[in-house]
Amino acid sequence: xxxxxxxxxxxxxxxxxxxxxxxxxxxxxxxxxxxxxxxxxxxxxxxxxxxxxxxxxxxxxxxxxxxxxxxxxxxxxxxxxxxxxxxxxxxxxxxxxxxxxxxxxxxxxxxxxxxxxxxxxxxxxxxxxxxxxxxxxxxxxxxxxxxxxxxxxxxxxxxxxxxxxxxxxxxxxxxxxxxxxxxxxxxxxxxxxxxxxxxxxxxxxxxxxxxxxxxxxxxxxxxxxxxxxxxxxxxxxxxxxxxxxxxxxxxxxxxxxxxxxxxxxxxxxxxxxxxxxxxxxxxxxxxxxxxxxxxxxxxxxxxxxxxxxxxxxxxxxxxxxxxxxxxxxxxxxxxxxxxxxxxxxxxxxxxxxxxxxxxxxxxxxxxxxxxxxxxxxxxxxxxxxxxxxxxxx
Amino acid sequence: xxxxxxxxxxxxxxxxxxxxxxxxxxxxxxxxxxxxxxxxxxxxxxxxxxxxxxxxxxxxxxxxxxxxxxxxxxxxxxxxxxxxxxxxxxxxxxxxxxxxxxxxxxxxxxxxxxxxxxxxxxxxxxxxxxxxxxxxxxxxxxxxxxxxxxxxxxxxxxxxxxxxxxxxxxxxxxxxxxxxxxxxxxxxxxxxxxxxxxxxxxxxxxxxxxxxxxxxxxxxxxxxxxxxxxxxxxxxxxxxxxxxxxxxxxxxxxxxxxxxxxxxxxxxxxxxxxxxxxxxxxxxxxxxxxxxxxxxxxxxxxxxxxxxxxxxxxxxxxxxxxxxxxxxxxxxxxxxxxxxxxxxxxxxxxxxxxxxxxxxxxxxxxxxxxxxxxxxxxxxxxxxxxxxxxxxx
Numbered sequence: 026x027x028x029x030x031x032x033x034x035x036x037x038x039x040x041x042x043x044x045x046x047x048x049x050x051x052x053x054x055x056x057x058x059x060x061x062x063x064x065x066x067x068x069x070x071x072x073x074x075x076x077x078x079x080x081x082x083x084x085x086x087x088x089x090x091x092x093x094x095x096x097x098x099x100x101x102x103x104x105x106x107x108x109x110x111x112x113x114x115x116x117x118x119x120x121x122x123x124x125x126x127x128x129x130x131x132x133x134x135x136x137x138x139x140x141x142x143x144x145x146x147x148x149x150x151x152x153x154x155x156x157x158x159x160x161x162x163x164x165x166x167x168x169x170x171x172x173x174x175x176x177x178x179x180x181x182x183x184x185x186x187x188x189x190x191x192x193x194x195x196x197x198x199x200x201x202x203x204x205x206x207x208x209x210x211x212x213x214x215x216x217x218x219x220x221x222x223x224x225x226x227x228x229x230x231x232x233x234x235x236x237x238x239x240x241x242x243x244x245x246x247x248x249x250x251x252x253x254x255x256x257x258x259x260x261x262x263x264x265x266x267x268x269x270x271x272x273x274x275x276x277x278x279x280x281x282x283x284x285x286x287x288x289x290x291x292x293x294x295x296x297x298x299x300x301x302x303x304x305x306x307x308x309x310x311x312x313x314x315x316x317x318x319x320x321x322x323x324x325x326x327x328x329x330x331x332x333x334x335x336x337x338x339x340x341x342x343x344x345x346x347x348x349x350x351x352x353x354x355x356x357x358x359x360x361x362x363x364x365x366x367x368x369x370x371x372x373x374x375x376x377x378x379x380x381x382x383x384x385x386x387x388x389x390x391x392x393x394x395x396x397x398x399x400x401x402x403x404x405x406x407x408x409x410x411x412x413x414x415x416x417x418x
Numbered sequence: 419x420x421x422x423x424x425x426x427x428x429x430x431x432x433x434x435x436x437x438x439x440x441x442x443x444x445x446x447x448x449x450x451x452x453x454x455x456x457x458x459x460x461x462x463x464x465x466x467x468x469x470x471x472x473x474x475x476x477x478x479x480x481x482x483x484x485x486x487x488x489x490x491x492x493x494x495x496x497x498x499x500x501x502x503x504x505x506x507x508x509x510x511x512x513x514x515x516x517x518x519x520x521x522x523x524x525x526x527x528x529x530x531x532x533x534x535x536x537x538x539x540x541x542x543x544x545x546x547x548x549x550x551x552x553x554x555x556x557x558x559x560x561x562x563x564x565x566x567x568x569x570x571x572x573x574x575x576x577x578x579x580x581x582x583x584x585x586x587x588x589x590x591x592x593x594x595x596x597x598x599x600x601x602x603x604x605x606x607x608x609x610x611x612x613x614x615x616x617x618x619x620x621x622x623x624x625x626x627x628x629x630x631x632x633x634x635x636x637x638x639x640x641x642x643x644x645x646x647x648x649x650x651x652x653x654x655x656x657x658x659x660x661x662x663x664x665x666x667x668x669x670x671x672x673x674x675x676x677x678x679x680x681x682x683x684x685x686x687x688x689x690x691x692x693x694x695x696x697x698x699x700x701x702x703x704x705x706x707x708x709x710x711x712x713x714x715x716x717x718x719x720x721x722x723x724x725x726x727x728x729x730x731x732x733x734x735x736x737x738x739x740x741x742x743x744x745x746x747x748x749x750x751x752x753x754x755x756x757x758x759x760x761x762x763x764x765x766x767x768x769x770x771x772x773x774x775x776x777x778x779x780x781x782x783x784x785x786x787x788x789x790x791x792x793x794x795x796x797x798x799x800x801x802x803x804x805x806x807x808x809x810x811x
Contacts, residue, residue, distance in 0.1 A: 065735070066731060066734040066735045067733075067734045067735070067738075067739075067740040067742070068730050068731060068733065068734030068740060068742050069734075069742070097727070098727060098730060098742070098755075098758060098759060098760065099759070100743065100757070100758060100759045132727070133727030133728075133730070133731070134726070134727050134759075134760045135760075238713040238714060241731070241734075241735040242731055243730075243731050243734060320631040320713070320798075320802070320806070321631060321806055324802070324803050324806035324807045325806065325807065327803065327807045328806070328807030330807065333527065334490070334491060334525070334526030334527050335526075337461050337491055337526070337636075338459060338461060338526070338634070338635055338636050340460075340461065341459040341460045341461030341462075341634075341636060342458070342459045342460070342461075342634040345460075346460070347460040347461060349460070349461050349462070349491070350493065362491075362527075364493070365491060365493060366491060366492070366493045366527075367491065367527040367528075405713075405803055406803060406807075407800050407803050407804070409713070409717070409803075410717050410720065410798055410799060410800050410802075410803060411800070413713070413714055413717035413718065413721070414717045414718065414720045414721025414723065414799075
C-alpha cells in the first residue's frame with residue numbers, strides 16, 4: 026500500500042532484548058499537517074511530554090517509535106533521551122528537530138538504552154527505501170498477538186487519497202486513552218482546524234470507546250499526519266468532500282480500536298455494549314463503561330453465562346440516572362429484561378446460546394431520554410490473569 | 419457470647435436449595451435505637467427499599483435475613499414478598515410489623531419462594547430460645563468461605579456493655595457499599611443522634627474502605643441496633659464514655675470489613691493501600707481506590723510482582739492531583755520510588771520479598787498536602803475468574 030509521500034522503516038535496535046524489529050520510523054517527504062491526542066494520566070511518559078510540545082504548532086515530518094521501553098517514570102534523563110532520539114533522527118533524515126516526535130511503549134521505569142538506540146538510527150533512516158506500514162505495525166507490538174492496520178480510500182476534488190493507520194495495544198486499555206499507540210497517515214490535503222476536529226471526533230467514537238481492563242497508561246498516543254501529496258485542494262469544513270473524509274477517518278480509527286479489543290489480553294469474546302434511552306449522552310456512556318469494566322460482568326462473559334443481574338447492578342452503580350422499572354436488556358435480539366424484570370420463558374436458554382458466540386452485543390435501554398453510547402470490550406479470562414501475573418517489568 | 423436482651427435464631431428454609439440453614443432472625447426483647455446505611459446503587463433490592471422506610475424512625479425490634487435469594491429486580495411481587503416476610507415474623511414474635519426489617523442476599527431476579535419461607539417462620543421464632551450470633555454469621559454466608567463475627571466490650575457509667583457484629587461478603591465488593599450485609603448489636607444505651615453519627619463514622623473507615631472487585635451490589639446493608647439493656651445512662655456526644663464507644667464500634671466494623679477482604683473471591687493476598695500527602699482527603703481516597711481496583715495492579719499482587727509502575731499509573735489516572743517528581747512508594751518499609759524515580763540498587767529484590775507475604779502494605783506519598791486514606795483490598799487470581807465465570811444465577 027502506498028500513501029503518497031510517506032516512507033516507513035523498521036530495524037532491530039534490541040531495546041529490551043534482541044530478536045525482533047523494535048524501532049520504527051514514519052517520515053513524510055514534506056511537512057504534514059498534524060493532530061494528536063495523548064493520555065490524560067497525570068503520570069506521563071517523556072515521549073508524551075515532548076510530543077505534546079512538538080505537535081502544538083500543527084506541523085510534523087516524522088514519528089520515531091520504539092517498543093520494549095516506555096521511557097516513563099524516567100525523570101530528566103528520560104526527557105533527555107526522548108529529545109536525543111528525535112535529534113538523531115532529524116539529523117540523519119535531514120529534517121528539523123522540532124518536526125520529529127518520539128513515541129515509546131513497553132516497560133515503565135527503566136532508562137532508555139541510548140547506546141543501542143543511537144547505533145540503530147543510520148540503518149533506520151536508510152531503511153526508508155523499502156519499509157512498509159505493515160512493518161511498522163509489527164515493530165510497535167508488545168503483548169499484541171497480531172499487527173493492527175487499516176486503510177480506506179477516498180476522492181476529494183477528483184483526486185484519490187488514502188487514509189491508513191496502525192495501532193498497538195492489548196492490556197492496560199481504557200479511554201482516555203489506553204496503552205495504545207496509533208499512527209494514522211494520509212496523503213490528502215487537509216486544512217488544519219478541520220483535521221483537528223475530524224480526528225477528535227474519530228478518536229471519541231473509537232479509541233475512547235474501548236476498554237479491556239479499565240487501566241489507562243502513561244503513554245497513550247493517537248496521532249495523524251496529512252501531507253497533501255495527493256494534490257487535492259485542502260479539505261476544510263465547507264468542502265463537499267469533508268463528510269467523506271471524516272467518515273473514512275472514523276472507520277479507520279474504529280477498525281483499529283476494535284482490533285485492540287479483539288486482541289485484549291486473554292480475550293475470548295468481543296462484546297459490544299449498546300446503551301440507549303439514557304437521560305443524556307454522558308449518562309449513556311457512564312452506564313456502558315460501568316458494564317464494560319465490571320469484573321463480575323466480564324468473568325460472566327468468559328463463563329458464557331447470560332447473567333443479566335450483574336449487568337443491571339453495574340448500570341445501577343454507574344452514576345447514570347436509572348428507573349429500575351423502565352430498564353430493558355437484550356443479548357443480541359434475545360430479550361432478557363423488560364420493565365426491570367426477567368422475562369422468563371426460555372430467555373435464559375436463548376440468552377446462553379448468544380453468549381456462546383465469540384462476538385455478541387448487550388443492548389440496554391433505559392427509557393429516560395435519548396442518550397446513546399456504544400463501548401467495545403472483551404471478557405476476563407484465566408489468561409488475562411496469567412499474562413499479567415507473569416509479566417515482569 | 420451474650421448481648422443482653424438480644425436473641426438469635428437460624429433455620430433451614432431451603433430458599434435456594436436444601437442442606438444448610440439459610441434464614442436468620444435477630445430480635446431485641448425491647449425496642450432498640452437503630453441506624454443503617456444501604457447501597458447507593460440505583461438498582462435497589464426490595465428489602466433495601468423496605469429497610470430504608472422502616473429504619474427512618476430510628477427504632478427497630480428485629481431483622482430477618484435470608485441467603486439464597488437477593489429479592490432484587492423482582493418488582494412489585496418482590497416488594498410484597500419483603501413486606502410479607504416481615505409481617506409473618508412480627509406476627510409470630512408478637513412485635514410491631516413496622517419494627518421488623520427484612521434483608522436478603524443471593525441470586526438476583528428470582529422471585530422469593532414464599533411458600534418455603536413462610537413455612538419456616540414458626541421454627542425460626544421458636545428457635546430464638548437457643549440460637550447464637552455465630553449461627554447467624556453462618557446462615558447469611560453465600561460465597562463466603564468462613565463466617566465473619568467480631569465483638570468488643572466496654573464500660574459506660576460503670577455498666578459493662580458488648581458490641582457484637584456479623585457480616586457476609588466476598589465478591590461484588592466495593593464501597594458504597596459492597597455486597598455485604600452487616601448487622602451489629604449492642605446492649606449499651608445510646609442516644610439516637612450519637613448512634614447515627616458513630617455508626618456513620620465507623621462505616622466510613624471500614625466498610626467504605628474495602629474493595630474486592632469494584633462491583634457494588636443491589637443489596638448492601640449495614641445496620642446497628644442498641645437496646646440499652648446493659649442499664650447504663652444513654653451515651654451521647656457529651657458523655658465521657660462516648661469516645662470509647664465510638665472507637666470500639668469502629669474496631670468491630672473494621673474487623674468485619676477486613677474479614678470480607680480476606681475472604682475476597684479467590685484472594686491469596688490481603689493488601690493495605692496507604693496514601694498520604696495528598697492535596698486533600700478526597701484525592702487520597704481517589705488514589706488509594708484506583709490502585710486497589712486496578713486489574714493490572716491486582717494481578718501483579720497475585721503474581722507476587724513488585725510492580726510499582728502499574729501502581730504509579732493507577733495513581734496517575736485516579737483523578738487525584740499528582741506531581742510525578744514528588745511521588746514516593748514503598749512496599750512495607752522497602753522504598754521503591756523516590757522523587758518519582760525507581761531507587762535502583764537491590765530494591766526490586768527486597769520489594770519482591772515483601773510481595774511474597776500473604777499480607778503487606780503499599781505506602782504511597784504524594785507530597786502535596788495532608789490528605790490521607792487507607793483502603794484494603796485483595797489480589798486478582800485465577801480463582802476469582804473461576805468462581806465468577808462458573809457462578810450461575
